[in-house]
Amino acid sequence: MTLAETGAGLQIRSIIKKEGILELSIVSVATPEPQADEVIVRIEASPLNPSDLGLLFGGADMTQARSSGAADHTVVTAPVAPPVLAAMAGRLDQSLPVGNEGAGVVIRAGASPAAQALLGKTVAVLGGSMYSEYRCIKAAQCLVLPAGTTPAEGASCFVNPLTALGMVETMRLEGHTALVHTAAASNLGQMLNKLCIKDGVALVNVVRKQEQADILTAAGATHVCNSSSPTFVSDLTDALVATGATLAFDATGGGRLGGQILAAMEVAANKTAKEYSRYGSTTHKQLYIYGGLDRSPTEFNRNFGMAWGIGGWLLTPFLQKVGFEGAQALRERVAAEIKTTFASTYTREVSLCEALQLDAIAVYGKQATGEKYLINPSKK
Amino acid sequence: MTLAETGAGLQIRSIIKKEGILELSIVSVATPEPQADEVIVRIEASPLNPSDLGLLFGGADMTQARSSGAADHTVVTAPVAPPVLAAMAGRLDQSLPVGNEGAGVVIRAGASPAAQALLGKTVAVLGGSMYSEYRCIKAAQCLVLPAGTTPAEGASCFVNPLTALGMVETMRLEGHTALVHTAAASNLGQMLNKLCIKDGVALVNVVRKQEQADILTAAGATHVCNSSSPTFVSDLTDALVATGATLAFDATGGGRLGGQILAAMEVAANKTAKEYSRYGSTTHKQLYIYGGLDRSPTEFNRNFGMAWGIGGWLLTPFLQKVGFEGAQALRERVAAEIKTTFASTYTREVSLCEALQLDAIAVYGKQATGEKYLINPSKK
Numbered sequence: 222m223t224l225a226e227t228g229a230g231l232q233i234r235s236i237i238k239k240e241g242i243l244e245l246s247i248v249s250v251a252t253p254e255p256q257a258d259e260v261i262v263r264i265e266a267s268p269l270n271p272s273d274l275g276l277l278f279g280g281a282d283m284t285q286a287r288s289s290g291a292a293d294h295t296v297v298t299a300p301v302a303p304p305v306l307a308a309m310a311g312r313l314d315q316s317l318p319v320g321n322e323g324a325g326v327v328i329r330a331g332a333s334p335a336a337q338a339l340l341g342k343t344v345a346v347l348g349g350s351m352y353s354e355y356r357c358i359k360a361a362q363c364l365v366l367p368a369g370t371t372p373a374e375g376a377s378c379f380v381n382p383l384t385a386l387g388m389v390e391t392m393r394l395e396g397h398t399a400l401v402h403t404a405a406a407s408n409l410g411q412m413l414n415k416l417c418i419k420d421g422v423a424l425v426n427v428v429r430k431q432e433q434a435d436i437l438t439a440a441g442a443t444h445v446c447n448s449s450s451p452t453f454v455s456d457l458t459d460a461l462v463a464t465g466a467t468l469a470f471d472a473t474g475g476g477r478l479g480g481q482i483l484a485a486m487e488v489a490a491n492k493t494a495k496e497y498s499r500y501g502s503t504t505h506k507q508l509y510i511y512g513g514l515d516r517s518p519t520e521f522n523r524n525f526g527m528a529w530g531i532g533g534w535l536l537t538p539f540l541q542k543v544g545f546e547g548a549q550a551l552r553e554r555v556a557a558e559i560k561t562t563f564a565s566t567y568t569r570e571v572s573l574c575e576a577l578q579l580d581a582i583a584v585y586g587k588q589a590t591g592e593k594y595l596i597n598p599s600k601k
Numbered sequence: 602m603t604l605a606e607t608g609a610g611l612q613i614r615s616i617i618k619k620e621g622i623l624e625l626s627i628v629s630v631a632t633p634e635p636q637a638d639e640v641i642v643r644i645e646a647s648p649l650n651p652s653d654l655g656l657l658f659g660g661a662d663m664t665q666a667r668s669s670g671a672a673d674h675t676v677v678t679a680p681v682a683p684p685v686l687a688a689m690a691g692r693l694d695q696s697l698p699v700g701n702e703g704a705g706v707v708i709r710a711g712a713s714p715a716a717q718a719l720l721g722k723t724v725a726v727l728g729g730s731m732y733s734e735y736r737c738i739k740a741a742q743c744l745v746l747p748a749g750t751t752p753a754e755g756a757s758c759f760v761n762p763l764t765a766l767g768m769v770e771t772m773r774l775e776g777h778t779a780l781v782h783t784a785a786a787s788n789l790g791q792m793l794n795k796l797c798i799k800d801g802v803a804l805v806n807v808v809r810k811q812e813q814a815d816i817l818t819a820a821g822a823t824h825v826c827n828s829s830s831p832t833f834v835s836d837l838t839d840a841l842v843a844t845g846a847t848l849a850f851d852a853t854g855g856g857r858l859g860g861q862i863l864a865a866m867e868v869a870a871n872k873t874a875k876e877y878s879r880y881g882s883t884t885h886k887q888l889y890i891y892g893g894l895d896r897s898p899t900e901f902n903r904n905f906g907m908a909w910g911i912g913g914w915l916l917t918p919f920l921q922k923v924g925f926e927g928a929q930a931l932r933e934r935v936a937a938e939i940k941t942t943f944a945s946t947y948t949r950e951v952s953l954c955e956a957l958q959l960d961a962i963a964v965y966g967k968q969a970t971g972e973k974y975l976i977n978p979s980k981k
Contacts, residue, residue, distance in 0.1 A: 276879050308904065311871070311878070474903055491691065498691070499656050500915055513903060520900045523854055523893060524688065527915045533907035535880055 227252040227261060227329065230354030231293060231598065233573055235277050236316045241306050243281035245297040247573055248316070252355045257331040260339050260360050266376035267323030267351040268565065269576070269585045269594045271512060277319045279312065280305035283586050288579050295577045320351030320596070324366065324375035328355075336360040343370060345378035345556070352573060354598045364552055366559065373570065375559055376595055377408075380536065382555040382563040383548075384511070385413040387539045388470050389422055390551070394542075395507065399423035401461070401469035401482055404514055405445070406433035408565055408593050409472075414442050415562050423464035425457070427478070448478060454485060461489035467504055470534065472512035479508045479531065480521025487525035501526020509534035514588065567593050572600040607632040607641060607709065610734030611673060611978065613953055615657050616696045621686050623661035625677040627953055628696070632735045637711040640719050640740050646756035647703030647731040648945065649956070649965050649974045651852075651892060657699045659692065660685035663966050668959050675957045700731030700976070704746065704755035708735075716740040723750060725758035725936070732953060734978045744932050746939065753950065755939055756975055757788075760916065762935040762943040763928075764891070765793040767919045768850050769802055770931070774922075775887065779803035781841070781849035781862055784894055785825070786813035788945055788973050789852075794822050795942050803844035805837070807858070828858060834865060841869035847884055850914065852892035859888045859911065860901025867905035881906020889914035894968065947973050952980040 229249045236244050255261055269277075281299035290296045301309065324345040330336040344363035350356055366375040392400055402413055405426035417424040418441050425444040426437045434445045444460040446453060460466075467490075469482045483506050490502035506525055511534040521531075540548045555563050568591065571581055576596050585594040609629045616624050635641055649657075661679035670676045681689065704725040710716040724743035730736055746755040772780055782793055785806035797804040798821050805824040806817045814825045824840040826833060840846075847870075849862045863886050870882035886905055891914040901911075920928045935943050948971065951961055956976050965974040 311874070480898075494691070503918070510903065511907075518860075518900050518902050520898045522898050523890065523913075527891075527913035528918070530910055530912035532910035532912075533903075535907045538883070538908070 227263075227355050231573055232350065232353035233277075233319055233576065234316045235279060235319050237279045237281070237301055237306070237309050237313055239306075239313045241301045241303065243279050243297075243299045243301055245277070245577055247293050247295065247577065250353070253357045255329055255331040255336065255357055257333040258336055258360055259331045259357055260327045260336050260363065261329040262323075262325045262344060262346055262356045262358060262363070263328045264323045264325040264351055264353055264356050264598045265372035266325070266570075267320045267596045267598065268377045268380075268567070269596060270321060270377075270380050271514075271588050272380060273319055273321055274586065274588065276317065278586065279309055283582055286579055286582060288577070292574055295574055297577050297579070297582070318350035318353065320353070321349060322347045322377065322379045323351035323356070323598075324372040324378065325356075325599070326372070327363070330360070333360065339363055339365070342366075343372055343375065345375040347379040352576070352596055352598060354573075364556055366556060370559060373567075373595060373597075374564070375556075377565040378552070378555050378559060378563070381409045381412055381565065382559075383540065383551055384409055384536050385416050385563075386551045386554070387536055388413060389416060389420060390543065391509070391534070391539065392422070392468050395468065397466070397468035397507070399425070399464040399466035399468075401425040401427060401466050402472075403427040403469070403478060403482075404472035404512070405442075406430075406436050407472065411436065411440060412563060412565070414440055418442075419562055423466065425460040425464055425466050427457070427482070454481065457482065457485045458488050461485055462492055465489075467506050469508045471508055471510050473515040474510045474513035475515030475517035475519055477520050478515075479510065479519060480525075483508055483521065483525040483529055483531075487529075498526075501528065503528050505529065507532075511535065565593070567595040570595045570597050570600065572596070573598050575600075607643075607735050611953055612730065612733035613657075613699055613956065614696045615659060615699050617659045617661070617681055617686070617689050617693055619686075619693045621681045621683065623659050623677075623679045623681055625657065625957055627673050627675065627957065630733070633737045635709055635711040635716065635737055637713040638716055638740055639711045639737055640707045640716050640743065641709040642703075642705045642724060642726055642736045642738060642743070643708045644703045644705040644731055644733055644736050644978045645752035646705065646950075647700045647976045647978065648757045648760075648947070649976060650701060650757075650760050651894075651968050652760060653699055653701055654966065654968065656697065658966065659689055663962055666959055666962060668957070672954050675954055677957050677959070677962070698730035698733065700733070701729060702727045702757065702759045703731035703736070703978075704752040704758065705736075705979070706752070707743070710740070713740065719743055719745070722746075723752060723755065725755040727759040732956070732976055732978060734953075744936055746936060750939060753947075753975060753977075754944070755936075757945040758932070758935050758939060758943070761789045761792055761945065762939075763920065763931055764789055764916050765796050765943075766931045766934070767916055768793060769796060769800060770923065771889070771914070771919065772802070772848050775848065777846070777848035777887070779805070779844040779846035779848075781805040781807060781846050782852075783807040783849070783858060783862075784852035784892070785822075786810075786816050787852065791816065791820060792943060792945070794820055798822075799942055803846065805840040805844055805846050807837070807862070834861065837862065837865045838868050841865055842872060845869075847886050849888045851888055851890050853895040854890045854893040855895030855897035855899055857900050858895075859890065859899060860905075863888055863901065863905040863909055863911075867909075878906075881908065883908050885909065887912075891915065945973070947975040950975045950977050950980065952976070953978050955980075
């Protein structure tokens with residue numbers, strides 16, 4: 222058994238100072254000695270997910286970001302507007318590590334058999350602080366990847382795959398039979414499309430550009446509706462009639478799209494209604510908002526009867542709801558299909574230092590379709 | 602046993618013609634022979650609830666209403682704007698009876714013992730077509746009022762009392778411990794205030810005028826917040842901290858009030874939070890929209906974390922959820938407390954014909970606090 226010497230490792234930190242300045246930097250932290258049930262993972266791949274960017278940038282105006290220093294001493298600063306600063310009260314002046322998930326190789330292990338069994342294995346991990354060279358974590362939190370899987374291939378085993386599975390599972394748990402998804406050409410959206418095709422779940426993909434529609438159609442999607450098209454509302458209604466979808470997951474959050482979807486569901490439901498109901502259809506229509514790509518206010522006209530709900534949706538409470546066993550079954554499915562159904566693609570692999578370059582931030586910070594970056598903290 | 606001779610009776614009808622014209626009139630309909638399990642109720646009191654006005658006016662512009670004919674031949678017409686007309690597609694050219702609930706005396710009964718037992722009794726009934734002289738209805742649907750209760754006192758036994766009870770029961774079923782209610786000085790709001798005081802449930806009453814606040818304070822309300830006050834948001838937040846309310850019932854529907862309530866709940870929840878959570882408080886905050894007094898779009902900023910829901914709320918699905926036994930227990934409580942907790946007050950009692958006079962419509966159609974009318978179809 223060879224124990225690697227880690228000493229200290231670098232990690233990205235994000236801090237918002239009470240004066241209204243975001244500061245991103247790279248710090249060196251001592252690698253702890255693993256407890257009996259813990260291991261040290263050398264992180265080699267960690268995606269820049271939208272959920273990471275929220276913590277990383279903290280609502281700062283990154284178009285005004287400035288950079289100083291070089292290499293591991295790079296420091297990026299950007300202003301945080303006063304209303305955003307008020308919402309960040311809970312994290313002011315705290316230097317926070319970032320990175321929800323990643324994958325790498327177990328290079329040290331505590332004394333327990335479970336930890337020892339992981340030595341040398343390539344594992345995927347979820348738990349924060351993944352934009353780090355070394356991450357100490359409980360052995361039980363490691364998902365062993367199938368032999369022949371690289372850390373880059375296993376970097377996104379949790380957030381997007383479990384969210385896609387969580388959407389389909391929520392559909393079943395709440396008695397719906399088909400889904401609507403917005404921002405459907407995103408990395409997550411393309412994954413959900415593959416999953417629904419594989420599992421035979423009807424999915425209505427909503428995008429806002431023709432090239433996004435083309436991506437999904439090429440990937441085998443049956444129902445793709447472009448919200449920029451003049452025929453969007455009737456296209457959407459037709460797709461809802463065809464699929465019977467009464468549940469939508471919306472990544473945009475702001476604007477009128479969510480309300481349009483609920484209204485189209487109501488029209489679709491009433492096409493099969495037998496008599497006038499003054500309160501609209503009795504079919505329950507549900508919209509879950511799980512992202513905020515559109516930061517404008519959410520607006521709707523309540524033109525969808527009284528049997529409807531809108532709510533926030535997050536992965537963690539969903540996993541708590543299905544319990545450890547249920548969640549473990551989902552995780553094992555992800556590992557088994559990580560190179561097919563749950564495969565992610567990235568535009569570029571960057572080191573910790575490269576992730577803090579302004580030109581890189583300008584690209585991955587846009588959260589645009591097909592511009593997803595992967596951090597490799599072990600890359601020099 | 603005296604069987605009254607009813608022959609035919611008058612009733613109010615509402616029709617929307619496909620040309621975009623609402624027409625209200627009074628028609629004479631034959632009174633059916635009751636089946637074994639049915640009775641004929643001579644309706645003597647039926648309230649004009651907001652939920653009745655929706656069916657009665659069908660979204661027509663009543664400020665442009667015209668009247669022709671006189672007495673029982675009165676006909677009121679009003680234009681229906683094209684977008685509203687589209688939403689009314691399901692009821693076009695159908696002559697609909699109106700009136701959800703009412704009370705009166707059982708004057709004929711079918712052969713069954715249950716029906717016969719009701720002869721001569723004063724009963725409250727729910728089921729539509731109550732703006733009628735005579736209503737044929739199943740004996741099982743009649744709620745016998747305590748001796749000494751007049752039809753006027755028992756006219757509103759269902760919609761408002763069961764809605765108030767349904768709000769408190771929903772609070773318990775969904776794990777909340779206190780309530781917020783908007784349009785809190787309405788007939789329903791005052792009833793909810795009495796109910797919550799009696800049952801020891803903390804209630805935050807939201808009104809939009811000082812005189813409405815005064816009504817509730819005089820009725821013993823502890824927490825009254827005036828949305829027109831410059832200190833509204835902080836008053837509301839203080840009341841939410843004091844009560845721990847995480848469930849709101851909103852009668853207004855449109856505008857920003859619902860979102861303001863959820864945001865204030867989030868601020869209240871975070872006052873007790875121990876550490877920064879990037880997704881906001883994990884306390885679930887729920888808003889149910891059960892009315893549409895404000896017809897403008899609903900708008901909110903999602904500044905209340907991810908643990909929230911907004912939905913439509915209607916009495917009928919709630920009663921279905923609690924089942925017949927549960928609903929019957931609520932109905933019996935209403936009958937027992939109809940002169941106290943669930944007492945309603947009315948500005949004026951009108952006949953069927955008086956209800957169709959333009960000056961009356963102008964008053965009760967406003968749905969303003971303290972302007973509630975009662976129809977007595979037996980009044981000549």
